[in-house]
Amino acid sequence: xxNEIIGNMPRINLTDWDRVKAMTDADIYHDDDSPxxxxxxxxxxxxxxxxxxxxxxxxxxxxxxGKKPLKEQIAIRYDADVLEAFRATGKGWQxxxxxxxxxxxxxxxxx
Numbered sequence: 001x002x003n004e005i006i007g008n009m010p011r012i013n014l015t016d017w018d019r020v021k022a023m024t025d026a027d028i029y030h031d032d033d034s035p036x037x038x039x040x041x042x043x044x045x046x047x048x049x050x051x052x053x054x055x056x057x058x059x060x061x062x063x064x065x066g067k068k069p070l071k072e073q074i075a076i077r078y079d080a081d082v083l084e085a086f087r088a089t090g091k092g093w094q095x096x097x098x099x100x101x102x103x104x105x106x107x108x109x110x111x
Contacts, residue, residue, distance in 0.1 A: 030036045086093040 025036065028036075086097045089096055
């Protein structure tokens with residue numbers, strides 16, 4: 001049993017994975033809704049998306065409706081001392097960094 005935090009919400013896994021991993025085919029109850037499979041059932045099987053893509057989709061945080069302007073996630077490099085200074089201001093440091101850049105744009109806007 002494992003617990004993890006996804007975003008702000010705890011994700012509690014109540015599955016006894018050791019018991020599940022120890023099960024044999026004979027331990028699994030099969031009915032019309034969950035019939036037993038054979039090796040032949042999997043011969044032409046394929047994954048349409050990778051596990052990494054599925055995980056990313058399931059864990060992607062989406063801004064709520066009405067949250068505008070939309071933000072864009074990018075990869076960018078800053079000097080370590082700049083990041084350290086903003087991080088030292090605590091939670092919300094990225095928002096404060098964004099506001100500092102907006103202030104700079106107001107002062108240096110072309111026009």
